[in-house]
Amino acid sequence: MELQEAKDRFIHTWGTLATQWGINRTMSQIHALLLLSPKSLNADEIMEELQISRGNVNMNLRDLMSWGLIYKQLLPGERKEYFQAEKDIWKAARQIGRERRRRELSPILETMEDIKKGVSDDSPESADFLKVVNDIYAVAGFADNTLDLVTKSEESWLTSTFVKLFK
Amino acid sequence: MELQEAKDRFIHTWGTLATQWGINRTMSQIHALLLLSPKSLNADEIMEELQISRGNVNMNLRDLMSWGLIYKQLLPGERKEYFQAEKDIWKAARQIGRERRRRELSPILETMEDIKKGVSDDSPESADFLKVVNDIYAVAGFADNTLDLVTKSEESWLTSTFVKLFK
DNA sequence: TTGAATTTTCAAAATATTCTGAAAGTTTTC
DNA sequence: GAAAACTTTCAGAATATTTTGAAAATTCAA
Numbered sequence: 001m002e003l004q005e006a007k008d009r010f011i012h013t014w015g016t017l018a019t020q021w022g023i024n025r026t027m028s029q030i031h032a033l034l035l036l037s038p039k040s041l042n043a044d045e046i047m048e049e050l051q052i053s054r055g056n057v058n059m060n061l062r063d064l065m066s067w068g069l070i071y072k073q074l075l076p077g078e079r080k081e082y083f084q085a086e087k088d089i090w091k092a093a094r095q096i097g098r099e100r101r102r103r104e105l106s107p108i109l110e111t112m113e114d115i116k117k118g119v120s121d122d123s124p125e126s127a128d129f130l131k132v133v134n135d136i137y138a139v140a141g142f143a144d145n146t147l148d149l150v151t152k153s154e155e156s157w158l159t160s161t162f163v164k165l166f167k
Numbered sequence: 168m169e170l171q172e173a174k175d176r177f178i179h180t181w182g183t184l185a186t187q188w189g190i191n192r193t194m195s196q197i198h199a200l201l202l203l204s205p206k207s208l209n210a211d212e213i214m215e216e217l218q219i220s221r222g223n224v225n226m227n228l229r230d231l232m233s234w235g236l237i238y239k240q241l242l243p244g245e246r247k248e249y250f251q252a253e254k255d256i257w258k259a260a261r262q263i264g265r266e267r268r269r270r271e272l273s274p275i276l277e278t279m280e281d282i283k284k285g286v287s288d289d290s291p292e293s294a295d296f297l298k299v300v301n302d303i304y305a306v307a308g309f310a311d312n313t314l315d316l317v318t319k320s321e322e323s324w325l326t327s328t329f330v331k332l333f334k
Numbered sequence: 335t336t337g338a339a340t341t342t343t344c345a346a347a348a349t350a351t352t353c354t355g356a357a358a359g360t361t362t363t364c
Numbered sequence: 365g366a367a368a369a370c371t372t373t374c375a376g377a378a379t380a381t382t383t384t385g386a387a388a389a390t391t392c393a394a
Contacts, residue, residue: 003286003290003292003293003296006282006285006286006296007296009282009285010282010296010299010300013278013282017271017274017275017278019380020270020271020274021189021267021270021271022188022189022190023189024351024352025352026352026353035299036296036299038295042370043370043371052353052354053353053354053355054354054355054371054372055353055354055355055356055372055373055374056352056353056354058371058372058373059352059353059372059373062372079361079362079363079368079369079370080369080370080371081370081371087299089299089302089303089305089306090302090306093306093310100188103187103188104184104187104188107184107187108184111180111184115173115176115177115180118173118176119170119173123170125170126170128205129170129173129174129177129203132177132202132203132254132256133177135256135257136256138256138326139256139257139260142325142326143260146317150313159305159309186350191381191382192382193382193383210340210341219383219384220383220384220385221341221342221384221385222342222343222344222383222384222385222386223382223383223384225341225342225343226342226343226382226383229342246339246340246391246392246393247339247340247341248340248341
């Protein structure tokens with residue numbers, strides 16, 4: 001297999017995997033492309049490479065920046081904006097963890113707290129309901145703490161201490 | 168706030184949150200409904216409660232079963248099938264962890280292994296590419312191991328030992 | 335068996351998401 | 365300050381996903 005062929009396969013597969021877990025295919029493919037690119041790329045190059053429109057590229061680049069997975073780079077003597085992926089995969093993974101925590105876990109915690117406030121715990125039915133809400137709160141809180149911990153750790157610590165500790 | 172109102176809010180919110188992280192709204196709502204229901208429900212009751220079609224109910228019930236989050240119950244003297252949610256939220260969460268591991272992490276690990284096999288590591292360009300692939304493999308493997316560990320632990324251990332250990 | 339009760343399937347409709355491309359907006363250069 | 369270079373926006377088009385509901389399949393009691 002040619003290297004280019006393998007890269008294309010990587011980009012394509014990465015996009016397909018992403019859709020499986022609720023992430024936009026194009027966003028993943030742009031991310032994969034930038035991950036594999038030794039130099040940073042501008043919008044035109046990404047359009048050309050992935051055969052997609054300018055609007056699509058622009059939108060997904062901003063999305064990727066909001067996830068903290070790519071950076072904008074202004075090259076001296078160049079008018080165009082260039083983009084570069086965070087190449088440290090462990091760092092990128094921690095970033096994804098932080099964002100998912102913020103986007104997925106925080107809303108659950110907030111909602112459960114809100115709902116708890118609105119229910120008076122005097123009937124047995126209320127108690128049953130509150131038990132479910134409290135349990136979900138506890139599980140989400142556990143996940144939140146764990147993810148917080150992991151995203152604050154260094155790769156070296158994660159791969160050595162953590163894994164060994166639990167072997 | 169009436170208890171019923173709070174329950175409805177819970178069901179509705181749970182559905183909305185779910186769409187935010189790539190899960191079908193109706194599936195989440197059925198799950199929430201069953202979580203809150205003291206008795207198991209049949210398809211007609213779910214249709215009525217959530218105002219959705221029979222086909223939709225059937226499809227999502229099967230989906231929920233494939234996630235191991237609900238069980239089919241055959242009541243003596245009843246022709247209809249009844250459904251019950253796993254009420255132990257910690258158990259349900261571990262089940263979700265197991266499934267996500269299988270559905271999201273395993274495919275990454277397999278794909279990365281596959282891609283590695285197809286590239287000969289003799290050029291510097293290949294080496295760069297393989298580094299990315301290997302790093303992703305390592306991160307996914309770490310996530311896979313961690314999730315495996317957590318999903319095999321009991322609630323009591325998770326909430327006491329685990330959290331304290333890392334405080 | 336038969337047929338009534340129930341579940342499953344699936345093509346078409348409804349809805350939601352993503353993508354395009356041209357127009358509008360912004361920045362930089364001269 | 366005009367115009368060229370570039371980026372952003374967004375309405376409509378394309379695509380993908382979800383939902384419906386009626387028909388087909390299955391189950392079960394008699």
